[in-house]
Amino acid sequence: MLILKEVKTMTKSTSKERQSREINRTICIGIGGTGRDILMRIRRLIVDSYGDLEKLPIVSFVHIDTDKSASQISGLRTGSTYHGVDLSFKEAEKVSATMSSRDVDNFTQELEKRSTSERTGPYDHIRRWFPPELNRNIKAIEEGAKGIRPVGRLAFFHNYRKIQKAIEIAEKKTRGNEGILLKMGLRVDGGVNIFIVGSLCGGTGSGMFLDIAYSLRHTYGQQNTKIVGYLVITPELYGNNTNMKANTYAALKELNHYTTPGTKFEACYDIQDLVIVQEERPPYDYAYLVSNETVGGYKILEQRKLCNVIAHKIALDFSGELAPIVKGMRDNFLQDLIQYDNHPRPNIQRYLTFGMSAIYFPRDRIVQIALNRISLNLVDFWLNGEGQSPDPVLLLERFLLQYRWHNDLQKRDGLSRRLAESVEESNKNFQSTINAWRNKLDRAISESQNRDDRIALQQRLPRDFREQFRKVIPGTTDSSRGVWLTRLQQICPTIAVEFQQNINSFIVELLSPSNDNFSIRSSREWLEAMKNELNNYQRDIEEKIVDFNGSKILEDVERKWQDGEQIIADIENKFELPLLRGKNREFQAEAKRIVRQICDLIRHNFDLIVLQETLEIVRSLQNHVENIATQLREFTNLLNNLKNDYEKEQVDLKQLDFDEMSGEAIFAEEDINNCSQILLPPEELKSQLVQLSSEITKPSGDGKSIAIFIREKVREEEQVKEEINLTVDRLFGVRSTNIVNSVIKRFLQNYSRVERSTRLGQIMQEAEPLLPLDFNATYFRDRDSKHSQLIGFKDTDDEGVKQFKDILVGDLGVDNNTLKPTQAEDQILIVKEYAAFPLRLITNLEQMRNSYIREMNYSTSFLHNDNQMFFADIIPPDAAKIEELEDIFYPCLALELIKKNGDELLEFLYYNDMRDSYYTAELSSVWNQALEELANRQDMTEALKSILDKEVEKIDKEPHLWENYYLPKLQKFVKQIDDLPEDDLNYPYKDTVVGTPPTNDNSGKEGVINRFRRRIQKKVKNIQLLQSKSTVTEESKEARKDEIIDIDIDFDNLDNYRDNQQTSEDDPMEKLKDLVRMKEQGFLTDEEFQAAKKNILGI
Secondary structure: OOOOOOOOOOOOOOHHHHOOEEEEEEEEEEEHHHHHHHHHHHHHHHHHHHOOHHHOOOEEEEEEEOEOOHHHOOOOOOOOEEOOEEOOOOHHHEEEOOEOHHHHHHHHHHHHHHOOOOOOOOOHHHHOOOOHHHOOOOOOEOEOOOOOHHHHHHHHHHOHHHHHHHHHHHHHHOOOOHHHHHHOOEEEEEEEEEEEEEEOOOOHHHHHHHHHHHHHHHHHOOOOEEEEEEEEOOHHHHOOOHHHHHHHHHHHHHHHHHHOOOOOEEEEEEOOOOEEEEEOOOOOOEEEEEOOEOOOOOEOOOHHHHHHHHHHHHHHHHOOOOHHHHHHHHHOOHHHHOOEOOOOOOOEOOOEEEEEEEEEOOOOHHHHHHHHHHHHHHHHHHHHOOOOOOOHHHHHHHHHHHOOOOOOOOOOOHHHHHHHOOOEEOOEEHHHHHHHHHHHHHHHHHOOOOHHHHHHHHHHHHHHHHHHHHOOOOOOOOOOOOHHHHHHHHHHHHHHHHHHHHHHHHHHHHOOOOOOOOOHHHHHHHHHHHHHHHHHHHHHHHHHHHHHOOOOOHHHHHHHHHHHHHHHHHHHHOOOOOOOOHHHHHHHHHHHHHHHHHHHHHHHHHHHHHHHHHHHHHHHHHHHHHHHHHHHHHHHHHHHHHHHHHHHHHHHOOOOOOOOOOEEEOOOOOOOOOHHHHHOOHHHHHHHHHHHHHHHHOOOOOOOOHHHHHOOOOOOHHHHHHHHHHHHHHHHOOOOOOOOOOHHHHHHHHOOHHHHHHHHHHHHHHOOOOOOEOOOOOOOOOOHHHEEEEEEEOOOOOHHHHHHHHHHHHHOOOOHHHEEEOOOOOEEEEEEEEEOOOHHHEOOHHHHHHHHHHHHOOOOOOOOOOOOOOOOOOOOOOHHHHHHHHHHHHHHHHOOOOEEOOOOOEEEEEEEOOOOEEEEEEEOOOHHHHHHHHHOOHHHHHHHHHHHHHHHHHHHHOOHHHHHHHHHHHHHHHHHHHOOOOOOOOHHHHHHHHEEOOOOOOOOEEOHHHHHHHHHHHHHHHHHHHHHHOOOOHHHHHHOOOOOOOOOOOOOOHHHHHHHOOOOOOOHHHHHHHHHHHHHOOOOOHHHHHHHHHHHHOO
16 A cells, blocks of 8 residues: 655655756656656656646656557556546547457458459558468457467558658647747757657567657657667566566567668568668667566566656656656767677677666655555455444344245245246246146146047047156156256256355345445345245255155156046946936046146156256255355455555555655655545544445446455456555545655655665665676677766765765765756655666576467467568577687688579588488578578578588688689688678678787687688698609608608598599508607697598508
């Protein structure tokens, strides 16, 4: 229940103090739920500083979401109203980037149509990147993008005009306010700052963040505009599931790709008006990546707190005394940002991150104590009501009559009667149908006049008896069971549900705070009475079922008829005087008696199954009541826990450092007043609690009942607590007590001399950049120029301020240049930034990558926003592996063993021994991507190495080819690399390929091609020396036996060596002597020596 006062990064100061301050026109664009939460907090900060949003018209807002109801939620615990100002987005400030079911149907049908047609269509600009597998799987986009990135991008394309219109209105709103702002001491600087905020973990923000940036580049790219992104990459705060991690990694891959020099972003957003974007610049001038953890292990555990920290950071950019300093710090990073790291596969470093903490005075804390008390009163009201204690037995009787379970509370047979009356045949229930059938037979019997009539009836009756009895005959399947019994079994679940709904409705009624009998306690007591009622009913039905002694069968009907048929036969055999008709009367009486007995048998089976099914209904009702009782018991425990929490918070609130900002809130006890009675006067307690409960339950479908909290399952304690807190805050508001005091003075009062430096050091640790990076990663160089820090506070001649500065500079070793004066007495602000690092340094990136790889293996996974593009992996292959591949790939490229095809891809032909055929392998023409592909394809790597080895073998056999054929190719390739333009995709790898000359600062770097050239030249020289050596006489060989020849021979192939030797082929001993000498001189390994010896000796 704690919502403490926010840090005021934008301070209130007089016009005189603001005269020298500059401010930029600013547009804040929030994407998705995270974007909304950050924007709402920025708006709250503006109200905090200026009193109203309209007083800072130079800052405008646009919120974009695929959830049409998202803008109706404030995302703030204080609600959408703050200090009497409505923070909600106006219609012009929000874009519902949705697609109706009809829109989606039109889109999918059109894509299906165009897949088999060459004609152009209205969605061709989307079809080029949209995953075709997703075409049949998307529904209306009205409740978010469901974590699917291409769906978020589709929503952007579909709503492009709406989004552009909203941004255009927002940009125009920032114009023409120079005079008003000048009177406030704010001078409008040239240019526009555009902040884009959102999360890369879901579908909306992650799906749109590139397109929004590039569409802004297209519209405002020629103006003095800076596009700054604050992108949240912490799946942990959003559920931490595999899809979110995979989404984040996929989004980072795309961001890394388009931020790399030489790449080009291309998109057509409007095929009719031809809005085509072709942009080679990065999407963001400054891309801040933000997680919830620092290198030192400090963690932000709640999304709203992280959003609040980001909001404060952004607010520093466009308002506040520290804005010029913050901008200057960022501009100082530029030289480092444009550099690549030193990895064998060079990586861009155009990313930033930041951290922020504060020591501040929470002026709203007192109001929070009062709000906490209201929440406590509400929970107690829900548990126990307000003075009422109804009799549960009377409540039960009221329920039974109200929902007509029984017409007679003495008999209490309403459940079975209701079930029996619910089955029908030809719109008649069983009782009416069987009575009609009996009456029909009785009439036919009564109408019999003579022997012929009686004989006809004797033939008809058994057929009718069997036909009717079969309708109630027991069976295990629908085909073997009587139709009446089947209908009973079929209608039974429906009847059970109706009874359950009766119970639900009564519980909803009892749990409605405006009800005179309201309370969870009275509801639980009523449920206990209901359980007793159902238990008694169960026992009564079970006794009746026992009395029935089982079902009747067809043989029972046959016996009844046979007995009656014998009696009828005896009647017929009697002598009767003509015209007396005594036989007819006796026959009619006996026949009707038989019909009555058969009806009794039929009713027996029907009534038995009614009781059996009623028993099942009662059992289901017992379970239902028990489930509700369990849920209410759990909810009671939950509320009791909440009550304990609120009571504890009443005690601890003054000491707790609980806020939406990193650092510490300094709280003073002496000025606490009794604002609880102002917010909630005792005489209005019940009426206000009823109203408060209604507001909490309003979003549900249960009217004003708190039964929403036990629907399906009892909600989590934190969820219930959050709903209570949100509504209490919204209804009763945040009241400022106008208490202002020096936080430096309070900080010194709160901590002893020994504790001050320790505590201040801890708070500074919380300001470390919110992105854990591995600064010790190989091939990465950390520099002081990549770090920046400022500590802002009101600097005066006060003794306490001097002590505070002594702690910072003397005890903590803070550079005095990082201390910046402000006019804000109620806060000390600490900001740290870090810039220029490759994404591979993010410490938890491997986890995201693993999730990404798993998701990519699923056919139902759609991670990338363009299924036609290849995006290089963020985490490069092992450096040693890359270097090994470079020594193969670049020489092959230089020797034209790999060539470009018509599709601008690199390809080479290789032979597959297993399949005895040639294959063409294709690689990306972007070298780092080609190396990555090779690293993932061992077969292609081995094939390429084999091709290169064969070329080297040719040089071994024909050394003259080196100077005449191969070396010119290398020289030509080096010239091509030297001439690469800086915007070429392969330019970053120039130094790796051809090397760099030494300078005064470094020793230079040998390129792959030079290293290959040097190796081959040594090889050629060795071969040539060996060839010349073959002409030396045997004597000169002996004379030179002990000489050490300074040559470097690489015998990869001993057969080549033997081919180049001109020693006597007839004398094995001479060969062995040469072999020993070459081993001694280091030209052969032990393994090579043994193999050659065996070859000479014929072993």
